[in-house]
Amino acid sequence: MNHNTPLSPRPVHQLSDVRRRVLTVAQLRAHGVPPAEINEQCRAGGSWQQLLPGVYLLHPGPPTSEERLNAVLLYATRERNAGVPPQPGAGESHRPVHPEAVITGLAALTLHGFAATPPLTSLDTIDVLVPRLRRLRSTGCARIVRTSAMPTAQEVTGLPVAPVPRALADAVAELSDAGAVRRLLTEAVRGGHCEPAAVVRELTQAKLLTRPHVVDAVDSLLAEGRAIAEDRLFAMVREYGLPDPVWNIDLRLPGGPHLGGLDAYWPEHAVALELDTRAPRQDEDALWSEYARKREHLERLGITVVYITPKKLRDSLDQQAAVVRTALMASVDRDPAAYVVVLPR
The missing domain is CATH 3.40.960 (Endonuclease; Chain A)
Incomplete structure (x- = not known):
């Protein structure tokens, strides 16, 4: 026995339950699965598949939205933490969390309950926010978004998710459709997710207020926010x-x-x-x-x-x-x- 041999490895079949269907290579090794077996399982017609570099799905067939979200988070944190991130169902709340990777953009807005965003199954990529100095690249379904100041995330369905204003800014940065931008900003305020000032602050920090279609949407947002505030005042x-x-x-x-x-x-x-x-x-x-x-x-x-x-x-x-x-x-x-x-x- 050497220092790399786990003391009590779990059998592979026990790793395939609903909460642990997506694991990194480090986690598989910690469970006693050698690289040769990982490669064998991922061969054509095998039981496993590689979703992202160093991240594996322990069943054949397409991944669920839940599995894609967890895969993206594991990909973004695999060099820092070999543990499994909080899983959906582990306790749904909006308490602040401080992870090293945070779901943002359209995927985050969908998790927050927006109706104007596409369902998770139709998103080709999932945006994940990481510290600026992390050495990561976008690949597969993971799009890396860098920031010099990580926001205090909210836990939604057990996952670290960017607050609505930050998620909006990251989504708007990738949108050129003026109507889509307006719908997102309007729902943020009308749906009670956040106040206009918080949205404009994030858009300003992201230097998005130089884009005419964003400026037009912000003007509509501010008018919407004032009308709602006046109704509350009455x-x-x-x-x-x-x-x-x-x-x-x-x-x-x-x-x-x-x-x-x-x-x-x-x-x-x-x-x-x-x-x-x-x-x-x-x-x-x-x-x-x-x-x-x-x-x-x-x-x-x-x-x-x-x-x-x-x-x-x-x-x-x-x-x-x-x-x-x-x-x-x-x-x-x-x-x-x-x-x-x-x-x-």
């Missing part, structure tokens, strides 16, 4: 019994300058509310400066300004209602605000 006022404001107005000083547009305003309380729908694009600093100047100007006039993000409206509607109610109640203890003219926007 629902918040109604469901939590807040006084009715005047909606979508402009403020001006009598005979003076324009003070800015607001999404809601309570004149009797001098409380203004604005949805913070800034998208992290190249003009973010300038846009934030505009927000800050408006707020400072209004507060000098005695008007309290409440900023709410679409994400907060989605995740904690009750807390945002409490913030607005507190601002309204506090108005009785403040000095009267300056007189302003309220105009429809």
Whole structure:
């Protein structure tokens, strides 16, 4: 016996259960399967087949989507880790995980439940995200996508999957069909998968906002996101019994300058509310400066300004209602605000 002989190798037939149908050459050797037997099993008409370099499928016939996903992950991590990645059914949750390879692109969006993406069985390649310095090449059904900063993955059906915004950016990078890009971005927001700002941030980092069809889709995305946020804002006022404001107005000083547009305003309380729908694009600093100047100007006039993000409206509607109610109640203890003219926007 030498140091390479496993102490208790499992028989080959025990490796072919549903959870271990895809293994690397290192894993097979660890189970006592020598290279000669691997080659014999993979000969024409044999019981096994090589899916990717160093990754084997322990049955004949086409692989399932589950097996292809696991094969791609094993291919991307085979040099680092001889263990089997978490298998589907091992516990479906969206808790963060930190693997060395992450499913991304269209396959990830399909795993997240998108309807606008193709089924996994129709994807010729599966995108897998790896650190930039990994020495890997795209081959077979595995397309390597490199990044200098691995995202915190989510576990979906037991597999490490990129968050929706990152998966969207990697998918859009490979799409030239404007309609397909628009459908994906719209579903991301309308389906509640993420907020527009997170999508635009990833698209910006991927330098995709120089492509006209992506810019057009982003404009539609931002409009969609604002409409959804406005609906949630209306629902918040109604469901939590807040006084009715005047909606979508402009403020001006009598005979003076324009003070800015607001999404809601309570004149009797001098409380203004604005949805913070800034998208992290190249003009973010300038846009934030505009927000800050408006707020400072209004507060000098005695008007309290409440900023709410679409994400907060989605995740904690009750807390945002409490913030607005507190601002309204506090108005009785403040000095009267300056007189302003309220105009429809």
